[in-house]
Amino acid sequence: MNSMMKVKDKVISWKWLFATLPIILFSLNNRQSMPYFEQRHSVTANFWDYALMPLNDAYLIVYYILPLIIFVSTTYINRTFEYTKLIRLGSYRKWIYTKIKQLFIINSFFLLIIVGSMFITSINTPFSFEWSNVGKINQYGNEILYYLQLYFAKPYIAFVLQIALYMLTFITLQLLICILYVIYKKQLVLHLVNALLFIMGAIGFKAFPASMKGIVVINYLSLFHGSASFDSAIIPFGIVMIIFTALVIVANNIDLNHSNIKRYVVKKFIDITLYIALFNGGFCLM
DSSP states (O other), rough: HHHHHHHHHHOGGOOOOOOGGHHHHHHHHHHHHHHHHHHHOOOOHHHHHHHHHHHHHHIIIIIIHHHHHHHHHHHHHHHOOOOOHHHHHHHHHHHHHHHHHHHHHHHHHHHHHHHHHHHHHTTSOOOOOOGGGGGGGGGTTTTHHHHHHHOSSSSHHHHHHHHHHHHHHHHHHHHHHHHHHHHHHOHHHHHHHHHHHHHHHHHHHHHHHHGGGGGGEEEEEHHHHHHHHTOOSHHHHHHHHHHHHHHHHHHHHHTHHHHHHHHHHHHHHHHHHHHHOOOOOHHHOO
C-alpha cells in the first residue's frame, strides 16, 4: 500500500522527456527558415533569436504548452486528492498550498524541459549577450524579435522574464484549479474551466479586438504579445499578480462554510473582472 501511494504521489517522471519532441520539432522548423531571412536581409542571427522566437510563439503556447500544463495539473490534482490526506493536513487551505508546492516542482521541471529544448535547437549558433541585427528588421514574420528588442535592452533579460511569466501564469491557473476542486469536488467543473481556457487561448489572439486585450490569454503567457498589446512589459505581470493575490485571499478563507465561500469567490471574480475591464478601458483612452 505504501509503495502504491508513493507511485500515486509521484510529482515528476522521465516520461516528461517525451514532451520535448514537439517543442524541438517546432524550434527546428524555425531554425530552417532563418538562413533564408539572414541571406535576404544580410544579417546574422544569434542564439537568442533561435531561443526567443519559439518561446513567444502563440501557436506553440496555445495549442501545446498551455493545454499540456493544464491537463497535467488537472490530472495530478484528481489523482492525488484523498480525504485521508486532507484529514492529516487539517484543512483545505493546507491541502491547496501542499498541491501548489508540488505543482511548482512540476512547472519547474517542465520549464527546464522547454529551456533544454531551446538550447538543443540553438546548438552551433553564434552566441552574444547583445541583440543581433535580425531584431532591427520590422517586417511580417519578425514581429517577436523586433518588439522584444524595443522593450528589452538585453536578450537574456527577455529570456528570463519570459520564463518568469510562464511560471507566474501557470501557478495562478493551478491555484484557481485547486480552489475550484475544493469548492465543487467535481471533475466536470475542472473540465469546463480547461475547455474555456483553451477556447479563450485559441481564439483570443485572433478574434478578439485590441480593446479586449485584458481577457486574451496569450498576453499573459507570451512576453512579446503582452508587451505589444499593453505597450508595457510590466502590465501583464501586474494583472496576473492581482489575480494571484485575489486567489490567495480566497484560498486563505476556503475553510469557511461552502455556501459562504462560493459567494465570496463569485464576489472576488466580479471585482477582478470589473477592475481589469476598467483598467483596459482607461488604458485604451490614453
